[in-house]
Amino acid sequence: MVHIRELDPSGSPLAYYGYELRRAREAAGLTQGQLGSIVFCTGSLIGQIETASKVPQRELSERLDAALGTGGLFSRLVGLVLRSQLPSWFQPYAEMEARAAYISTFQAQLIYGLLQTEAYARAVLGTRDNGDLDSKVAARLERQRILDAEHPPVTWVVLSEAVLHQQVGGREVMREQLGHLLDLQRRRWLDIQVLPFDAGAHAGLMGSFNLLRFEKDPDIVYTEDFVQGHMTANPEAFKEGSVRYDHLQAAALSLDDSAALVARVMEERYGSNPKPVGHNMA
Numbered sequence: 708m709v710h711i712r713e714l715d716p717s718g719s720p721l722a723y724y725g726y727e728l729r730r731a732r733e734a735a736g737l738t739q740g741q742l743g744s745i746v747f748c749t750g751s752l753i754g755q756i757e758t759a760s761k762v763p764q765r766e767l768s769e770r771l772d773a774a775l776g777t778g779g780l781f782s783r784l785v786g787l788v789l790r791s792q793l794p795s796w797f798q799p800y801a802e803m804e805a806r807a808a809y810i811s812t813f814q815a816q817l818i819y820g821l822l823q824t825e826a827y828a829r830a831v832l833g834t835r836d837n838g839d840l841d842s843k844v845a846a847r848l849e850r851q852r853i854l855d856a857e858h859p860p861v862t863w864v865v866l867s868e869a870v871l872h873q874q875v876g877g878r879e880v881m882r883e884q885l886g887h888l889l890d891l892q893r894r895r896w897l898d899i900q901v902l903p904f905d906a907g908a909h910a911g912l913m914g915s916f917n918l919l920r921f922e923k924d925p926d927i928v929y930t931e932d933f934v935q936g937h938m939t940a941n942p943e944a945f946k947e948g949s950v951r952y953d954h955l956q957a958a959a960l961s962l963d964d965s966a967a968l969v970a971r972v973m974e975e976r977y978g979s980n981p982k983p984v985g986h987n988m989a
Contacts (some may be wrong), residue, residue, distance in 0.1 A: 714759055720787040725759040727784065731775045732757075746770040762792060762842040765849065785849075792839075792846040796935040803927060803938070805853050809920035810862045811952050813902075813911045816873065818884060819864050821851050822891060822899075827884040830876030854897065864899045865955045867911070871901065871972040882977040885969050892966050900959035901968050910954035918948050 716726035732742050732753070739757070740750030746767060755761035763771075768781040775781075793801055804810065804821075812819050818827060825848060832843045853859060874881055891897055902909060917929040925940040928948040939945075960968060 719759070720784065720791045721762060722759045724763060724781065724784045724788050725757045727780065728753070728763075728771065729757040731771075731777055731780075735775055742771075742774065745774045762788060762839070762845065764841075764845050765789070786852075789842070789846045789849040792842045794935075800929050800936055800938055801850055803919055803924075803929075804850065804917075806921060806924070807860045807919040808922050809918075810860045811865075811918040811920075812863075813865045813867075813915055813917075813952060813955050814870055815867045815911060815915045816870060817875070817915075818866070818870060818888070820847055821854060821862070822864065822888065823847065823851075824880070824884050824887050826876055826880045830880055854894070859896050862897045863956070864897070865902055865911075865952070865959050866899065867902050868904050868968070868972075871969060872976060874976075878977045882973060885973040885977065888969050889966060889973075892962070898962055899965060899969075900956060900962060901965040902955060902959045903968065906958045909958050910951040916948055916951075918945065918952060 714722045714726055716723045732739070735742075737745075738750065739753040743750040743753045746753075747770065748767060752761060756763050763781070763785055765782070765785050768785040771777070771781045772779050790798065790801060810821075817831060820828070823831070825844060828847045829840065829844050832847065833840050854862070871885065875884075888899060892899060902911070914930065918926065919929065920926045925942075926945045927938050927940045928944050929936060929938045931937070959965065
């Protein structure tokens with residue numbers, strides 16, 4: 708384990724967080740064990756964070772701010788730390804996603820990351836590599852904070868019906884996830900449509916894609932393959948993506964019928980009987 712005094716606070720967001728935590732703890736005259744007792748964790752965990760060998764979570768960061776009187780420092784830093792845990796090829800997209808005024812996404816296989824529950828995200832991210840899975844899940848959940856911002860992006864999601872039937876993480880996980888989709892239908896700036904199986908051949912057969920629009924920056928199209936993501940601001944590519952998305956929206960079920968289908972799959976496939984959520988037009 709690298710000694711804390713050897714940490715370069717400019718080396719990474721995680722190193723800077725650890726450096727500042729040790730400085731604030733020592734200024735408060737607390738040992739690692741004493742601080743851990745105050746914020747309901749072990750002194751060992753405090754030590755691991757201070758040596759940049761453990762990624763802090765948001766809830767703990769908020770408790771650290773309260774305990775050390777740091778004015779929200781660690782609550783601000785943890786966002787940078789968690790974003791740094793995303794795959795390097797994905798980080799540019801996450802930064803653009805957080806700045807977008809409008810997000811349109813078609814998902815052929817999975818629930819969109821911004822809409823995933825913690826359990827669903829854990830099942831998805833743990834399919835190939837369980838290494839530091841907690842940090843990966845925390846980073847994905849951190850992305851979702853943009854939906855709770857004072858001015859959230861207008862977000863339109865089209866899901867293939869296959870996404871509802873693909874059992875990710877087991878029945879309990881899927882039941883919770885589909886219930887979460889129904890709850891999200893209550894949000895003013897978020898709409899979810901389902902593209903039913905009987906739509907036949909459609910404009911999304913080539914795979915999932917996202918469109919991001921901005922108030923000032925050029926609009927972009929984002930796609931992924933099994934290795935990495937691809938982002939372009941090419942106007943012709945964005946025009947093609949926009950036309951495809953318009954066709955997908957037209958072929959998808961209405962908002963209310965989509966919610967009813969989610970509820971039906973939730974009941975029939977995963978053993979629950981929710982009440983479909985009527986779309987809030989306010």
